[in-house]
Amino acid sequence: MLNALLLPLMFSMAGGTYVYLQLPDRRAQGLLILTLFQLIGAVGYVMEPTVNLFTLLSIHASVVLVLLVRHLQAPAAAAQTGEGNQ
Numbered sequence: 001m002l003n004a005l006l007l008p009l010m011f012s013m014a015g016g017t018y019v020y021l022q023l024p025d026r027r028a029q030g031l032l033i034l035t036l037f038q039l040i041g042a043v044g045y046v047m048e049p050t051v052n053l054f055t056l057l058s059i060h061a062s063v064v065l066v067l068l069v070r071h072l073q074a075p076a077a078a079a080q081t082g083e084g085n086q
Helices: 001-020 024-047 051-073 076-079
Strands: none
Touching: 001 024, 001 051, 024 051
């Protein structure tokens, strides 16, 4: 199961970090996709629990958590554009 999930989870971490840093208007969709990849990895862990897969899922979860917390702490996009302020 580790062989089946290693590349998708690594790609999702790299792609999610790229989307978070370079495409701020698509952060919410990127975080949702990262969360879905985490759920797929959790299903794989339930099917075949190994220490290596658990380690990979822990690293992936920490990346998702850090990006999600940073996203939630960022000011709202509407407040930055000045809509409604006249």
